Ligand SMILES: Nc1ncnc2c1ncn2[C@@H]1O[C@H](COP(=O)(O)OP(=O)(O)OP(=O)(O)O)[C@@H](O)[C@H]1O
């Protein structure tokens with residue numbers, strides 16, 4: 249009864265899924281990262297955050313990046329956004345090297361970064377105005393994007409009046425309004441509660457289906473990665489390197505029922521094996537060893553504890 | 555959902571917080587009633603102490619006001635003498651069997667009673683200046699307000715933009731701030747003589763002192779406020795395609811505006827504290843001239859009245875500015891809601 253059902257290999261793909269991947273790989277390459285490396289030099293010495301990262305994303309692909317804490321996920325996405333420099337290798341968007349931030353690469357951050365002094369609508373208009381659209385065009389398009397994320401009613405609200413989920417919806421609308429080539433998302437739903445998070449995931453997939461956008465999405469939640477991604481880039485820490493690039497065999501369209509499907513479980517098992525290897529501790533957190541001292545009074549045994 | 559009876563949990567016994575708990579809760583907003591009570595109290599308390607000193611003879615009253623000089627030759631009606639002197643003279647008169655001096659306890663001339671100051675608050679405005687070319691009190695006050703205004707304006711016109719630039723660009727910060735840091739330790743009044751030599755004896759040097767007193771602090775404070783802007787907002791703007799100058803005008807400046815406004819309110823308060831020194835430089839003028847004149851004629855109730863008026867002007871300005879700020883920056887989340 250308790251025996252785990254024997255899982256198929258995560259490499260096993262149905263004919264439909266295999267076809268999909270074949271077609272996907274024939275699409276043009278949007279983002280190409282070649283031998284990318286990054287070292288931080290600080291007073292404590294040099295830290296190699298990223299080492300020899302290689303991957304490609306194709307047009308309209310959804311790639312998730314996953315890895316233990318401190319493996320350089322944020323560093324990678326910040327380099328791709330142009331917010332951080334890199335020390336070796338190349339990062340190319342449409343074959344052009346990435347230098348500095350620009351509207352071609354939209355970004356949604358983990359923290360809330362809406363401009364608090366602008367209304368929701370003006371936040372979405374911001375990027376359009378920065379890129380020399382007229383005010384009327386910007387306003388018209390902003391309202392369309394707000395419609396898409398379901399927040400038309402809140403067009404004139406200020407960010408502090410919105411819930412966390414709503415703020416991230418606006419942030420997505422704001423990034424998409426510029427019609428970037430790629431949307432970079434650094435744990436955008438990390439601060440949300442489980443329910444809101446699930447809603448945001450389906451919503452993001454809906455958006456992705458309906459517009460021409462390539463998404464690179466960072467998460468440390470395995471389910472989230474499998475649910476969203478075409479392919480998952482698994483990083484390992486110290487130094488941050490690509491461990492594996494997994495093609496998710498779960499067919500599209502995705503829904504939450506698939507979480508118990510064999511393909512889903514197989515992928516999850518593989519990811520778990522990669523990220524939480526039985527022994528090796530390469531996680532930043534693992535190096536912090538709390539020293540457990542008993543703080544409760546002797547004899548103060550509350551039932552059901554332990 | 556379902557109709558089973560849910561057992562009612564026993565009502566938790568919540569200890570009713572005593573006033574010490576509710577008033578001394580760390581950083582908790584008070585109820586509107588206790589807030590008003592405290593505001594009234596903060597003014598009432600010093601006034602009550604002042605009343606006690608003025609109207610209760612046993613509290614202080616170190617002097618005697620003579621009502622009848624009796625046989626003491628140098629006493630005169632309404633004269634104030636030390637209690638010791640009065641006691642000695644009474645003793646001497648008693649021994650000599652001559653008429654005893656009469657008097658009652660009084661405070662020194664420099665501590666007028668509240669009702670005297672209250673009256674002075676009114677009469678100071680209705681009394682014509684002693685000399686033809688002198689100024690009415692409201693004219694003096696208006697002159698002072700103008701000095702503050704021009705000094706503060708001149709400082710802000712340069713200091714605020716410079717502060718914002720220093721807070722935004724490290725190059726400028728490194729270039730200017732060490733010198734400003736050095737300069738701000740020099741007391742502004744020390745430049746009085748220099749200011750007179752350069753700017754003459756009228757309003758120029760006074761405005762200059764207000765300027766010197768405000769400017770250097772202003773640059774440092776505004777630069778600091780600018781640096782506190784969340785860098786994530788700047789990064790978000792960059793990924794949305796904002797260029798350098800747009801970052802400054804569309805993100806940095808609007809982002810710091812509420813804090814900048816608060817800084818300006820505090821700095822304006824500091825500017826007022828330089829007023830008296832500034833007005834003593836060159837030809838004494840404004841409210842300071844009024845105060846020194848009244849002190850010379852020992853009209854101390856007028857001195858107090860003038861000081862209170864300065865306080866009222868400062869407080870009312872600040873309250874008005876605070877209300878304006880609340881209205882201007884409606885988009886700001888109130889710190890207690892966060
Ligand atoms: N500015 C910096 N200076 C020095 N070291 C840095 C800097 N930023 C990041 N690092 C180091 O680089 C490594 C990768 O950091 P990064 O923030 O990219 O990890 P992450 O995978 O995003 O982690 P998390 O899952 O906790 O968000 C870490 O070891 C970190 O200490």
Ligand SMILES: [Mg+2]
Pocket residue numbers: 321322323
């Ligand atoms: Mg991170």
